[in-house]
Amino acid sequence: MTEQQTQSAWQHLLDVRNLETQFHTEDGVVHAVNRISYTMNEGDTLGVVGESGCGKSVHALSIMRLIPNPPGKITGGEVFFRGKDLLQLTDDEMRRVRGAEIAMIFQDPMTSLNPVLTVGFQIMEALKLHQGMDEKVARARAEELLVLVGIPEARQRLDDYPHQFSGGMRQRAMIAMGLSCNPGLLIADEPTTALDVTIQAQIVDLVKRLQEKIGMAVIWITHDLGVVAGMARRVNVMYAGSIIESGPVKEIYANPHHPYTVGLLGSLPGARRDRTKRLYSIKGEPPDLVGELKGCPFAPRCAFRVERCAFEAPVLEEIDSQHIAACWEKANVRRVQ
Amino acid sequence: MTIAAPATPQTDSREVVLRVENLKKYFPIHRGVFQTHVGDVKAVDGISFTVHRGETLGLVGESGCGKTTAGRTIIRLYEPTAGRVDFLGTDMATLKGEGLRHIRQKMQMIFQDPYASLNPRMSVLRIVGEPLEVFHIAAGEERKERVAQLLELVGLNPDFMRRYPHEFSGGQRQRIGLARSLALNPDLIICDEPISALDVSIQAQVVNLLEDLQEKLGLTYVFIAHDLSMVRHISNRVAVMYLGKIMELTDRDTLYSNPQHPYTQALLSAVPVPDPVIEEKRQRIILEGDLPSPAHPPKGCNFNTRCPKAFDTCFDVDPDIVQIAPGHFCACHLVKGQA
Numbered sequence: 001m002t003e004q005q006t007q008s009a010w011q012h013l014l015d016v017r018n019l020e021t022q023f024h025t026e027d028g029v030v031h032a033v034n035r036i037s038y039t040m041n042e043g044d045t046l047g048v049v050g051e052s053g054c055g056k057s058v059h060a061l062s063i064m065r066l067i068p069n070p071p072g073k074i075t076g077g078e079v080f081f082r083g084k085d086l087l088q089l090t091d092d093e094m095r096r097v098r099g100a101e102i103a104m105i106f107q108d109p110m111t112s113l114n115p116v117l118t119v120g121f122q123i124m125e126a127l128k129l130h131q132g133m134d135e136k137v138a139r140a141r142a143e144e145l146l147v148l149v150g151i152p153e154a155r156q157r158l159d160d161y162p163h164q165f166s167g168g169m170r171q172r173a174m175i176a177m178g179l180s181c182n183p184g185l186l187i188a189d190e191p192t193t194a195l196d197v198t199i200q201a202q203i204v205d206l207v208k209r210l211q212e213k214i215g216m217a218v219i220w221i222t223h224d225l226g227v228v229a230g231m232a233r234r235v236n237v238m239y240a241g242s243i244i245e246s247g248p249v250k251e252i253y254a255n256p257h258h259p260y261t262v263g264l265l266g267s268l269p270g271a272r273r274d275r276t277k278r279l280y281s282i283k284g285e286p287p288d289l290v291g292e293l294k295g296c297p298f299a300p301r302c303a304f305r306v307e308r309c310a311f312e313a314p315v316l317e318e319i320d321s322q323h324i325a326a327c328w329e330k331a332n333v334r335r336v337q
Numbered sequence: 338m339t340i341a342a343p344a345t346p347q348t349d350s351r352e353v354v355l356r357v358e359n360l361k362k363y364f365p366i367h368r369g370v371f372q373t374h375v376g377d378v379k380a381v382d383g384i385s386f387t388v389h390r391g392e393t394l395g396l397v398g399e400s401g402c403g404k405t406t407a408g409r410t411i412i413r414l415y416e417p418t419a420g421r422v423d424f425l426g427t428d429m430a431t432l433k434g435e436g437l438r439h440i441r442q443k444m445q446m447i448f449q450d451p452y453a454s455l456n457p458r459m460s461v462l463r464i465v466g467e468p469l470e471v472f473h474i475a476a477g478e479e480r481k482e483r484v485a486q487l488l489e490l491v492g493l494n495p496d497f498m499r500r501y502p503h504e505f506s507g508g509q510r511q512r513i514g515l516a517r518s519l520a521l522n523p524d525l526i527i528c529d530e531p532i533s534a535l536d537v538s539i540q541a542q543v544v545n546l547l548e549d550l551q552e553k554l555g556l557t558y559v560f561i562a563h564d565l566s567m568v569r570h571i572s573n574r575v576a577v578m579y580l581g582k583i584m585e586l587t588d589r590d591t592l593y594s595n596p597q598h599p600y601t602q603a604l605l606s607a608v609p610v611p612d613p614v615i616e617e618k619r620q621r622i623i624l625e626g627d628l629p630s631p632a633h634p635p636k637g638c639n640f641n642t643r644c645p646k647a648f649d650t651c652f653d654v655d656p657d658i659v660q661i662a663p664g665h666f667c668a669c670h671l672v673k674g675q676a
Contacts, residue, residue, distance in 0.1 A: 051536040166627045196399035196563065198624045201607035205623055223537060226566075226609030230616035249613045267541035268611050269570030278548065279570065281541035285506050 010083030012039040019077035032058040034241040047232030055241040100130040103178035107190035109170035113162040120158030145176040168199035240297035247323030257325040351389040360420035380406040382581035393558040395572030403581040445518035449530035451510035455502040462498040468520040487516040508539035580639040587665040
């Protein structure tokens, strides 16, 4: 890997520009990701939040170029990682990026591990492939990695199969695999959603510590606004395939400007002091993403809707130099009480 | 929601709807050619609590702690291994046949997975109307009318009653399940993780609906969940379970402001707070390791393998659950019971 090159050869670690992904289904074209743009620096932590179907996972799979084609297709945009456009790479070149430079961990650690291969074999696979290690060196490194992610008796555990690990341990093994080649970016797609809170706390703590140690950047995709609050430096809020608000984590939580962000934060119990009050709930349900959306995708559920929202989609505009939101009425949006 | 004063057994004069006493549910493990009985999975291992009319009791814990088994054993979907379940003055645990069928009208359950709990081949009319038919309460036009009322009650358009489950979203399906459970005017509803499969904005809708219905119909809930912040919002009292046992049981505010059991403390500390300013300053208690298997619980206190405060006694003697303040129960050697 190219640690010397961090200076000025490119401005950002990751620079996503107008990324657009669509799925062709029987019902029509699903606009899963609609021209999203953002940048990330080395060592940064970005939280991506949104509800199911908002395109947060598809956006990550698009960066990794893991969208199944057909039915899916990246239909536009650029993804610059360390200065090179990932969408222009050949399949072979991309294979060398995956795992080595960008690693990804998934929600369900059971289905993302191969049940008939030992955990050790699966960790060593990447080391042998990307770093040309021989069996012995790779095994030693795999053991080191399991120790790093806090699995006790690592040497014996290398020969275990995934079913012999608990859910938390499997996710640790996945992280070990992700870290095996010192990636510059780790994309974590709902890595703790399937886990219990005490195990979730372990995993969050682990990733934070590893980040400090290794200095990699992390994209943490989740629907849990609590995890993001403790984890991320910046947050992208996604709705119906678009980023609708983005900014530093403290700013987003203290001073949200998009009605959807306001609603999401308001619907959390415990976000309010007075717990006897009703929860704020956003009316209705997320839109169907089949076909072209007209106007603001959130308009049908929005409490701040004006006439214009129905036919004219708002664009992301600055609230200050760090904070952007896509809403025509953002000057009038207030936190719900 | 109307919040009555924190309900404690001494001060609460309301009628006891449900009294669970030393309830156990073991699943036997059989091995070998002769299927010899080699042990038990102690899913629920002696839990006791009461629920008063109009109250919501939260039952929280991590996966595998036995909270769902407890709910299912109370409603007799499972045969209890031991213990009593007094529901409206009748012991549910020993009832059989017609008696059990009769009393089940008054105790209903809603389930976690809104996709699996509705029959995909039945229309909403049949799903919601089935209980009315089974108990010969209403038929024909009358049943249709009643179903329409129920759908309206849970915030669904009665015109949808000819539709099938796949035409509804997760939140709407959960409403259909709720309408069905309300069809027989139950006193008690056991809600088994009713919102964990739903999106955040939809969760709030369903929780608000549950609270409105409670107020309107005087329902009593046992609310089983792993989401501690939602339980905090909806419950009057909360029981924390770990490996088949209740570790701590008290009113909601005391539990969250002054937890006594080391497990409750760790559990609460693990819950992320949606506020970056608080998160920055928080010190977490990170528990080591995983939940032990309920087939081989550790000797002594069930929590001793992960407890940061465990000492000698904890590895020998299983602590009894004792009352440490009025209405506050805790099972830990470190807290003293009231004389």
